[in-house]
Amino acid sequence: MAASGSATVTFKRVFDTAGTYSVAVGDQTASTTISAPPQDLTVYAVGGGLLVVGLAIGAVVGLMMSRRRKRPPGMEMKEETKPSEEELPPEENL
DSSP, X not given: OOTXXXXXXXXXXXXXXXXXXXXXXXXXXXXXXXXXXOOOOHXXXXXXXXXXXXXXXXXXXXXXXXXXXXXXXXXXXOOOOOOSSOOOOGGGXX
């Protein structure tokens, strides 16, 4: 390159922590601000998904159990039987 020539030069630098950094080349100085990386939301998405699935399974199992519920002993439904004779109250006995 000739004297007084110009060229574009690219530098790659990885900064480990967030903050403001100054870069100087010769008498030129530039500063840049590096922000913190975004949090990984995968863990929260998986946890939330498992929670929703667990609640749905619990609701289905609860509904199935409530429909199959057995009555307490002595409360079973029996076929109606008609008495062979109808008993009358004492004042109507003649």
